[in-house]
Amino acid sequence: MRRTHPLRPCGRRLLRSASAVAALAFALATGLISTPAVIAEDAGNLYNTDVDIRMGQRYFERQCSRCHGFDAKGNDEAGAPDLTGSLRNASTDAGIFNVIREGVTGTAMLPVAADVPDPTVWQLVAFINSLRYDPNSVTLEGDADSGLALFNGKAECNSCHMVDGRGGRLGPDLTRVGEDNTPEDLLLAMTNPHEEVAPRWWTLRVTGADGVQREGFRMGEDSFSVRIMDEDENLWSYRKSQIESYERIEESTMPSYEGQLSDDELDDLVAYLFSLRREVQPQ
């Protein structure tokens, strides 16, 4: 998930050449363009101060939160996507502006009312962009290369976690973990892994119709069935009606590294993990 949208300098992508100007002049003269274009060009957002972001947030809470959530994290039931990660229908300021202005055809994402002024929409764009994290603005204490060495060495992170297809299966794939998490999130995940455990990493202890108890990660659970991966990495699927006993442990299987690694080592690991993203970050 891409989280960065470095602001483009104002006016960078105005009309590209004299021929484009000529074409536009021709179009205007011949009436090919009868109404002013409402589609925004990607010329950057002029409404991007802290005040604009706050105004955008106020507008968002009022107009958008019913579907997208008060925290903009989306709502599966409404079909409204999470707006705090990469966006489904836009990747630039102008793209976001146009989605808000035009809506998404064939979905419940309706266009904003026609009488809402452009600056308000741009403030909304600024707010939505503020939900994402710009990693370039962060300076870290630790050293990513040392972190990599720890990851595959002393800390043995790779015995459970994969990066780029190499490592274990007993924890989340961390290939792009830097995209969704702040350095503070990453440190907390290592020092207090039970704080927030995604349901996928809860443990289920299941006794099946064969009387054998198996324990494993909660790959999937629904009203009538469960699927687990046991410690030998076997996949099992049960019908709940045939289960003799069932226990759910909503804790992480990951040990805490608090006290196991020095503060400097933790900083190095944070620097390494934070560097794990789709785009190569300058070191």
Added chain:
Amino acid sequence: MITMKTTRIALLTSLSALALSSAFAQEDQFSTVITPAFTPITWERLVNARNEPENWLMYSGTLDSQRYSLLDQIDVDNVDQLEMKWAYQIPVIDRAETVPLVVDGIMFITEAPSNVVAVDARTGREYWRYDHEMPDDLRICCGRNNRGVAILGETLFMSTLDAHLVAIDARTGNLLWDKEVARHDAGYSKTAAPLIVKDKVVTGIAGAEFGIRGFIDAYDPETGDRLWRTYTIPGPGEFGNDTWSGDSWRTGGASTWITGSYDADLNQIYWGTGNPGPDWNGDVRLGDNLYSDSVLALNGDTGAIEWHFQFTPHDVHDYDAIQVPILADLEIGGEEVPAMMWANRNGFYYTLNRATGEFLFGKPFATVTWAEGLDPVTGAPIRVPGMAPTYEGIMVSPPIVGATNWYSPGYSQDTELFYVTSFDGEQEFFKRDEDYEEGERFTGGGGRYTQPMDAFHSSIRAINPKTAEIEWEFPIMPRSSAGITTTAGGLVFTGSADGYFFALDAESGRELWNISLGARVHAAPMTFAVDGEQFVTIASGNVVYTFGLRD
């Protein structure tokens, strides 16, 4: 060609006394083609709808909204023999909340945004479709929903998202009339199936997130002329107007976005009302805010309010009383009571006397933290102080979606139990300051979950309406928005958020049959019969599935 046709008819005639083998299944399907189209639906047929269980003639099956069908061909012993007979794919991608009607072998299915299609109930193949022409400046709070149609005579009546009521010829899909009920650009919309009451089409309105003033209307089925309108918020000089501070009654919401019920003996229409607006900021509308979050009993001829019962006075959590009222006569304490059963979004179950509106008793049926109980005499909630939304956020149960919501509950005349989809969740509620502007959202806050949905508990609960006690529950994964249908076969049919359609033993809650349909069930099942064979239908995701017993 003529020869072939003759042969087919001759073949069917010669086989009519025989049981058709599966080799003739295809021929069997064609027999519906020569079945004459349905006969007109009179008011007498609607009043007695339970006595023609082969048909599903209105949104909740019958005027008492029990969703209890006398069909018993599918029962506790053979329900595990159900198999899919056909699927109808809705062409517009959205979520289906439709409860189809079936009239003499023809099924009417509504679709997002506001379309309706008629299919052969035996095969799912189309007779006709009506696509409603829609403006591009809709104001809808919560998705492009349409939950169904009503039928009277040979005409279907449908609510549309642009706040119109349309009449459609049930044989052709032709538009007969199209009336604007309210201005869609001022925040009004319509999503619920209308209810036929004698010679009138009774229908509600949505838009309480846009500062509307709610109402219930009745229309002439022939002309589309409005016959009466009863506002759910009293105007100046009317009883209850002083339960709104200042001018807040003008924008107070109290919408009516689900279908009500009717008692022909008492000649009363029962209809739930939605939240006061703005939803989460009560500071600008001090008072009890009548008749928001209430059930209203209206005179069946005039629409005059005969009694009201407010479940949640001065609501600040969006606890709409948008539930379908279930009516049944119950023996309570040695007396036969004309009862109304109601599991409310606010977390409490209520049994009321529907003749008078008197509160009989009630109890929480799900996790509730905003109130510690109900006043045993009045039924008014006893509030826990400090549970109103704040600027910083405060954790409250039920969450905004409620302990239940608009999803139809069910009642079985055999078990005398009331069945409801329930959710034990919690959410942080926030308050915001907003000014009303026409056509803009006016909600005054919102909410957020702080835990993954899988951490919460959901279930189908069977409640004894004579005691308000929970008799059994069947756990499902959070959080279902499926309705419930019961049958004389001893079954409870419902669905789940994780895409199952399933049947439970109505007596015990025991699991009898399930099938994974793969997409969220957002609708209530219904059951019907054609040519003596019982079917059960459910919408899941964007598809309408019909099941029957193996041939």
